[in-house]
Amino acid sequence: MERFTTLTAVAAPLIEDDVNTDEICPLQMQRNLDPDYAALLFARRRRRPDGSEIADFVLNRPQFRHPGILVSGRNFGCGSSREGAVWAMRAIGIRCVIARSLADIFRENILQNGMLPVELRPQDADALRARVIAADGRAPFTVDLEAQRISGPGGPDIGFDIAPSDRMRLLEGLDDIGLTLKCADDIAAWEARTAAAQPWLQQAVDRRRAGGNT
Helix, strand or coil: CCCCCEEEECEEECCCCCCEHHHHCCHHHCCCCCCCHHHHCCHHHHECCCCCECCCCHHHCHHHCCCCEEECCCCECECCCCCHHHHHHHHCCCCEEEECCECHHHHHHHHHCCCEEEECCHHHHHHHHHHHHHHCCCCCEEEECCCCEEECCCCCCEECCCCHHHHHHHHHCCCHHHHHHCCHHHHHHHHHHHHHHCHHHHCCCCHHHHCCCC
16 A cells, blocks of 8 residues: 655645535446546536536636545545545545545545545634635645644644554555554464464364365
């Protein structure tokens, strides 16, 4: 998994509550085995049925076509657990979602894909929203995971909280498999102790391989 330390990028304002995963990535629109996730991102909101673009949707505006940061409202990513919603955002370069709150499963999917989920207190969310709208893509914002700060035009740095375990896995670039492999030495030591203490377990026959009944 790609590590996340700091990100300096354009922040796109999608200031809405309850944006669900079917809006973010309507997979029904492309049922092949290799979907174009960039094209699927907010597909129903970006294009009309005839394929023409809806110019006033934020991600169709020239300065926000490839933002690194998406700023939204409450309960972002609610609805189904589809991981494609995260892949669609990654496909256009988004690596950080900042919101008042994030749906739990969506938040975990973000973490598993090397993206940073940031949930801000209401007063900080209001302040950042105003600054992102005022910047209008003309100047970038920086999200520093090590310092747990957001900086950018229009005001002072904004701090954010994140669970130490989530912070560690992003800084080190670890998904669930990577986290397990961090304990590889401990796992090997446990297996060695078990083999010594209960050697009969190591001699058990796997009857499935031997062709017998399970």
